[in-house]
Amino acid sequence: MTQQIGFVGVGRMGANMARRLKDCGFSVVAVYDNRAESTAELAGELGAIHTRTLAEVTAAADIIFTVVTDDAAQLSIFGESGDSLLKNAKGKVFVNCATLTPSIHLELERRAHDAEAYSLEACMASSITQAREGTLYLMCAGDKKVFEKIKPVLDKLATAPRFVGAAGQAAQVKALVNMLMNINTAGLAEALGLGHSLGLDLTMLREIFSQTGAASRVLQTDGEDMQNREHDCFFSAAHAAKDSTIAWKLGVEAGLSLPLSAAARLQYERMVALGLGDLDKSGVSELTFKDRIW
Amino acid sequence: MTQQIGFVGVGRMGANMARRLKDCGFSVVAVYDNRAESTAELAGELGAIHTRTLAEVTAAADIIFTVVTDDAAQLSIFGESGDSLLKNAKGKVFVNCATLTPSIHLELERRAHDAEAYSLEACMASSITQAREGTLYLMCAGDKKVFEKIKPVLDKLATAPRFVGAAGQAAQVKALVNMLMNINTAGLAEALGLGHSLGLDLTMLREIFSQTGAASRVLQTDGEDMQNREHDCFFSAAHAAKDSTIAWKLGVEAGLSLPLSAAARLQYERMVALGLGDLDKSGVSELTFKDRIW
Numbered sequence: 001m002t003q004q005i006g007f008v009g010v011g012r013m014g015a016n017m018a019r020r021l022k023d024c025g026f027s028v029v030a031v032y033d034n035r036a037e038s039t040a041e042l043a044g045e046l047g048a049i050h051t052r053t054l055a056e057v058t059a060a061a062d063i064i065f066t067v068v069t070d071d072a073a074q075l076s077i078f079g080e081s082g083d084s085l086l087k088n089a090k091g092k093v094f095v096n097c098a099t100l101t102p103s104i105h106l107e108l109e110r111r112a113h114d115a116e117a118y119s120l121e122a123c124m125a126s127s128i129t130q131a132r133e134g135t136l137y138l139m140c141a142g143d144k145k146v147f148e149k150i151k152p153v154l155d156k157l158a159t160a161p162r163f164v165g166a167a168g169q170a171a172q173v174k175a176l177v178n179m180l181m182n183i184n185t186a187g188l189a190e191a192l193g194l195g196h197s198l199g200l201d202l203t204m205l206r207e208i209f210s211q212t213g214a215a216s217r218v219l220q221t222d223g224e225d226m227q228n229r230e231h232d233c234f235f236s237a238a239h240a241a242k243d244s245t246i247a248w249k250l251g252v253e254a255g256l257s258l259p260l261s262a263a264a265r266l267q268y269e270r271m272v273a274l275g276l277g278d279l280d281k282s283g284v285s286e287l288t289f290k291d292r293i294w
Numbered sequence: 295m296t297q298q299i300g301f302v303g304v305g306r307m308g309a310n311m312a313r314r315l316k317d318c319g320f321s322v323v324a325v326y327d328n329r330a331e332s333t334a335e336l337a338g339e340l341g342a343i344h345t346r347t348l349a350e351v352t353a354a355a356d357i358i359f360t361v362v363t364d365d366a367a368q369l370s371i372f373g374e375s376g377d378s379l380l381k382n383a384k385g386k387v388f389v390n391c392a393t394l395t396p397s398i399h400l401e402l403e404r405r406a407h408d409a410e411a412y413s414l415e416a417c418m419a420s421s422i423t424q425a426r427e428g429t430l431y432l433m434c435a436g437d438k439k440v441f442e443k444i445k446p447v448l449d450k451l452a453t454a455p456r457f458v459g460a461a462g463q464a465a466q467v468k469a470l471v472n473m474l475m476n477i478n479t480a481g482l483a484e485a486l487g488l489g490h491s492l493g494l495d496l497t498m499l500r501e502i503f504s505q506t507g508a509a510s511r512v513l514q515t516d517g518e519d520m521q522n523r524e525h526d527c528f529f530s531a532a533h534a535a536k537d538s539t540i541a542w543k544l545g546v547e548a549g550l551s552l553p554l555s556a557a558a559r560l561q562y563e564r565m566v567a568l569g570l571g572d573l574d575k576s577g578v579s580e581l582t583f584k585d586r587i588w
Contacts (some may be wrong), residue, residue, distance in 0.1 A: 016434055038335070080387065099446065124300065125506050125507075137506060139502065148473075148474065162498075162502075163398065164494070164495075164498065164502075165494070165495075167301060169492070169494060172489075172492050172494060172562075173489075173494060173499060173502055176485045176488060176494075176499065176503075176508075177502060177503060177506045177508045178507075178508075179484075179485055179488075180481055180484075180485040180503060180508035181506070181507035181508045182509055183471065183477065183478070183481030183484070183485075183554065184478050184481060184507075184508070185476070186480060186554050187474055187477035187481065187555070187558075188474065188555045189474075190474075190477070190545070190550075190552040190553075190554055190555050191470045191473055191474040191477075191550075191555075193550060194470060194473075194541065194544060194545050194548060194550060194552065194555075195466075195467075195470055195549060197544075197545075197548035197549075198463075198466050198468075198544065198548070200458075200459070200463060200466060200467060201458075201459070204456075204458060205467060205470065208458075208467055209470075209471060209474060210455075211431065212419050212431060212471045212475070212510070212511070213419075213471065213472075213475035213478075213511050213512060213515065213529075214470075214471045214472075214475045214509035215510065216473035216509065216510035216511065217476055217506070217507050217508070217509040217510065218507060234531060235507075247488065250492065251484070251488050251490075251491075254488060254491035254492070254584065255491075255580075255584065256484075256487060256491060256582060256584060256587075257581075258484040258487075258488065258582065259480075259484075259557040259560065259561060260480050260481045260484055260554055260558060260561070261391060261481070261484050261485075261555045262557075263553040263554045263556070263557045264481075264554060266553065267554075269555060274403065287551075288550060288551075288552065289548060290548065293551075294552075
């Protein structure tokens, strides 16, 4: 446990992962984020440096977790000139936790390699609570030796971190997970919306679904919320649209016709276009219930 | 248990339901089916009359189960002239187990009422084995008093027979169950097909799906079969197309836009058009894997 750990991007996910690692006895030595005030506060809490530059994080830490929002943010912190995590990065390990377009991970791996550093993809399929409790669902990809090397750290963040393959493949798996989740969710919203129009008791209908071939995880997590129009955000429609689009593009590139994937993507893009992108993904039921249709 | 029971339609489902009721101590007194040879055999096994007319079943029994294939067959045995179950049917209870267009059940109820008989919808969401073991998933609709009256018999056929509402509503619920099941199945085939094109390990991918928001009942029942191209028929693509079409039409009549339902319907109709209608519903993966595409 002599490794020094840094964090770039300490929003709710990153901050809770850092807290968790500190609780487990690791040294979290440096944090960096554009949000100065909350980052300074977190640094105080963790006994870490609140660095003003990316290069300072690399200088202070051996393993650097990056938890940023998107492709552009991820590429910008790994810049090949100016302030960058890759400055004097020889031997450092970067663990990149954002959900990115799969090919971005290949680019990150290339840039890290040029700097004699290591890049590992660590794709998360869980949320804030799991980050704090160290029970993330974590899919890793890249160089398996790097995965094995830092597994003691990953083990404290995730229930059972798994290695899925070459760089970019964890992002592919996550895109597929979310594509299928979004299809099941959009389909559930149609079945409940139609049941509502037919005058069926939706509580009964959900119970019957749960006992038959119509059962699914999203029935458990989103069914009642759809019935009650409770769309507080756990996973936003805008995120669903983004992830379904990543998967849909992978399908196009593979020359496949994926009509349900396409239909689910368009439902979530329709939500975004209607200004409903901040609703939870369960809000897709706003498009399928007669008395709600936007 | 003094009630006399008759069966019209003793294919694999009907025959096993009849056997089960006899095992439970009921008197199965009459069976009718166009397939003369196997029906005579079953009659011998059950100690029942093999009737040559529908009217004889009604004459011999108090409760008559009908287990026929489709709307046309169901209407034909309830004819308003000629040989018919409705001849001298006063006080008799008809339990109609076929999957029908919901409005047909209203017509059956009207015709039974005119004959001073009772009609109950009993929609099944299970298969042969469950019929034999008395563990059907049975959704009933119509007059609740009729349901209560014959519940002791239904209890021997089904794990927990449930009453869902007015005539036709059980068929509506079943159409929704199958519509959603078909969406989840067609979506799963897309996710596995795309995973295959990306070179991912599909056994790993299915395991990850099972641990995330992508989990579903059809992942358990159909996922491995899709991977291995094992499409022996439990529930045919042709049936999936038929049920998805019933649900899609209900949606159209309700003025709803249901894009995933429409896409799933077309995938199953595509299978039928390609001559793949006899494959199991899992065969929809034949349309989404690059090296299989028809």
